[in-house]
Amino acid sequence: MSKRYSALVGLCVALFWLAALSGCGHDQQLVSITIQPTTETFGDAKIPVDLDAGLNVQLRALGSYIHPPVTKDITNQVTWVSNTPQMVTVDATGLITVTGLSCGNTIITATVTTNHSEGNISSNGAIVTGSMTANVVCFTGP
Numbered sequence: 001m002s003k004r005y006s007a008l009v010g011l012c013v014a015l016f017w018l019a020a021l022s023g024c025g026h027d028q029q030l031v032s033i034t035i036q037p038t039t040e041t042f043g044d045a046k047i048p049v050d051l052d053a054g055l056n057v058q059l060r061a062l063g064s065y066i067h068p069p070v071t072k073d074i075t076n077q078v079t080w081v082s083n084t085p086q087m088v089t090v091d092a093t094g095l096i097t098v099t100g101l102s103c104g105n106t107i108i109t110a111t112v113t114t115n116h117s118e119g120n121i122s123s124n125g126a127i128v129t130g131s132m133t134a135n136v137v138c139f140t141g142p
Contacts, residue, residue: 033130053100078110103138
């Protein structure tokens with residue numbers, strides 16, 4: 001009976017390790033991007049917009065992954081874009097800067113195109129994007 005018991009225990013241990021290893025077979029996958037801060041406001045209604053030129057804030061992109069679930073700072077791995085660069089520019093590091101040329105709201109996006117996994121295994125890829133809003137307050141007078 002002890003040989004059968006030992007064989008059964010050995011089989012259970014082997015199945016446990018096989019199950020554990022198969023769960024780790026997935027490469028990390030980026031599923032979302034969060035930008036911090038989510039909103040930033042520059043200027044004041046009593047200050048002309050051109051005097052806001054040069055005001056800036058450093059953004060941070062946080063990537064949420066699965067397999068295993070984890071959040072990482074991916075600020076330098078994303079592509080940053082301002083949809084109104086005449087109002088607010090954004091550089092490759094996520095630094096947004098007011099131009100002083102116009103006022104209003106703009107959207108800043110951080111995008112990653114995942115065309116392969118962390119383990120360089122081919123996949124169809126995906127585009128993962130996060131966004132934030134930058135506001136430049138319009139001058140309304142004294």
